[in-house]
Amino acid sequence: MFFVVGFMVFYLIPFHAPAPHDVPVAVVGDRAAAGIQVSFDNSVPDGYDISSVPDEGAARQAVRDRDVVAAYDPSAGEMFYASANGRMAVQMLRQSFAPVAAQSGQQLTLTDLAATAPGDVMGTGLFYCLMAMNIAPYVLVMMLLRAELTTRQKLGSMVGFGVVSSLICYFTALSLDVIYNDPLLLLVGFLLTQGIAWTAYGLVPIVKQFIPGVAIGLFVLLSLPSSGGAIPLHFVHPIFQSLHHVMPLGNAVDAMRGILYFDGTGALRSTLVLCAWFVLGAALVTFNHFRAKRLAAARASERDAAEQRDEPAGREAQAEYEHEDDSGVTVDPALEAPEPVHRRTLAGAVTDGSGAAVPGASVTVTDGRGVQIARMLTSPEGEYRVHDLPDEPVTVVASAVGVEPAVDRLRARAGRVERCDFLLDDESESRSVRPAGVAGA
Numbered sequence: 001m002f003f004v005v006g007f008m009v010f011y012l013i014p015f016h017a018p019a020p021h022d023v024p025v026a027v028v029g030d031r032a033a034a035g036i037q038v039s040f041d042n043s044v045p046d047g048y049d050i051s052s053v054p055d056e057g058a059a060r061q062a063v064r065d066r067d068v069v070a071a072y073d074p075s076a077g078e079m080f081y082a083s084a085n086g087r088m089a090v091q092m093l094r095q096s097f098a099p100v101a102a103q104s105g106q107q108l109t110l111t112d113l114a115a116t117a118p119g120d121v122m123g124t125g126l127f128y129c130l131m132a133m134n135i136a137p138y139v140l141v142m143m144l145l146r147a148e149l150t151t152r153q154k155l156g157s158m159v160g161f162g163v164v165s166s167l168i169c170y171f172t173a174l175s176l177d178v179i180y181n182d183p184l185l186l187l188v189g190f191l192l193t194q195g196i197a198w199t200a201y202g203l204v205p206i207v208k209q210f211i212p213g214v215a216i217g218l219f220v221l222l223s224l225p226s227s228g229g230a231i232p233l234h235f236v237h238p239i240f241q242s243l244h245h246v247m248p249l250g251n252a253v254d255a256m257r258g259i260l261y262f263d264g265t266g267a268l269r270s271t272l273v274l275c276a277w278f279v280l281g282a283a284l285v286t287f288n289h290f291r292a293k294r295l296a297a298a299r300a301s302e303r304d305a306a307e308q309r310d311e312p313a314g315r316e317a318q319a320e321y322e323h324e325d326d327s328g329v330t331v332d333p334a335l336e337a338p339e340p341v342h343r344r345t346l347a348g349a350v351t352d353g354s355g356a357a358v359p360g361a362s363v364t365v366t367d368g369r370g371v372q373i374a375r376m377l378t379s380p381e382g383e384y385r386v387h388d389l390p391d392e393p394v395t396v397v398a399s400a401v402g403v404e405p406a407v408d409r410l411r412a413r414a415g416r417v418e419r420c421d422f423l424l425d426d427e428s429e430s431r432s433v434r435p436a437g438v439a440g441a
Helices: 002-015 030-043 056-064 087-103 125-144 151-175 184-222 238-244 248-261 267-308
Strands: 023-028 048-053 070-073 078-081 109-112 344-352 362-366 372-377 383-386 394-399 406-410 416-419 421-424 431-433
Touching: 002 184, 023 030, 023 056, 023 087, 030 048, 030 087, 048 056, 056 070, 056 078, 070 087, 078 087, 125 151, 125 184, 125 248, 151 184, 151 267, 184 248, 184 267, 238 248, 248 267, 344 394, 362 383, 372 383, 394 421, 406 421, 406 431
Parallel strands: 023 048, 023 070, 078 109, 344 416, 344 421
Antiparallel strands: 070 078, 344 383, 362 372, 362 394, 394 406, 421 431
């Protein structure tokens, strides 16, 4: 229902009947500008923001500098505009200013000062290229949340995706004459993908299962209507106009239009906003990384304290024989099952004769009938952990290449973490080492 209501409120309602809202237009001459403003205040309240310029040259320059959407010279009945701002804007302006020119006995003439590329006939081709780079990063993040990769690998995947997707969109648009050849567009597209991907990824541990709604709300429901790509900016509700200067898609549209059609005017500011989105995402990822490490350290301390007291720990960490990463990988909480409460747990370490850890040692657990319950390799610290053992004696065998295996038989008690270490020595007999109080078979 959230998405149904969201699309109705943020798409259908503002788009079904676009109307001018404080459209900046320059008019040559103070008296003419004042008269036209009064006329529009009566016919289209809050529709146009008329300013005056001294001559035709200033009117043209105001359009090229993106200070105004259009400029009108009443002495010649000529309107200067930039179709790069969107074809719909031209149609709305013609409807509004044709009667103004007719009152002076003139026919409105239009002069395009910034025409779109030949293949962008409707003026929306650039927007659709950017929309592909706006939505796909969010989808990528949702897929990466379920991937068995480390955080570093996932972040690297997002960077690689940004490079590849920017190149695909750039050369596809270039082949269709939707854009002109300017490599700076690649930088803008890449920054758009990274700002969205890193921010969405960084928000996951904060908003948890609500990440689909939050991400779609930010980067689809709010970003697309406020972008000025499909509907010109000044013909949507003022709320979306204010969001335009903050949301990544709108700034990507402004930056690329500035580079392509306005000699870079306005591109720097919009590019810096995209950089700010990327910095925000990187800050969130960094914050979550260190927070995860602190939580992991706290849980490890709690577990060690519980083992020393011979009491059940509150929550056990994932078993070492399951997938393991090196930096607190973020998993989609909407899909990840709750961490189980383990009833009988066996944990220990495997060391050699010098007391050094033996990583990669094999630890096998079998039941009374000889059926294998679990088999794993010790961690880089030589540790192992087995959960949910049966309520019966089990046989534990620790082995490594070049040494005799060590065997022990014990019974794990309910609600406890039993400790059983192994010493593997090639000079003396390998054996198990159990703290006092651990039940034997």
